[in-house]
Amino acid sequence: xxxxxxxxxxxxxxxxxxxxxxxxxxxxxxxxxxxxxxxxxxxxxxxx
Numbered sequence: 365x366x367x368x369x370x371x372x373x374x375x376x377x378x379x380x381x382x383x384x385x386x387x388x389x390x391x392x393x394x395x396x397x398x399x400x401x402x403x404x405x406x407x408x409x410x411x412x
Contacts, residue, residue: 366372388394390403397403 366377371377386394389396391397392403
């Protein structure tokens with residue numbers, strides 16, 4: 365059982381999660397675009 369912080373953060377019990385921020389928050393098919401947010405400023409800033 366992972367009953368201490370040391371056991372919880374030991375490498376054999378951890379993982380790294382990488383989210384593609386461009387796709388999720390800038391592109392129309394990402395989370396923000398699907399929710400109907402205006403992405404015009406974000407896309408212009410990102411692609412500069």
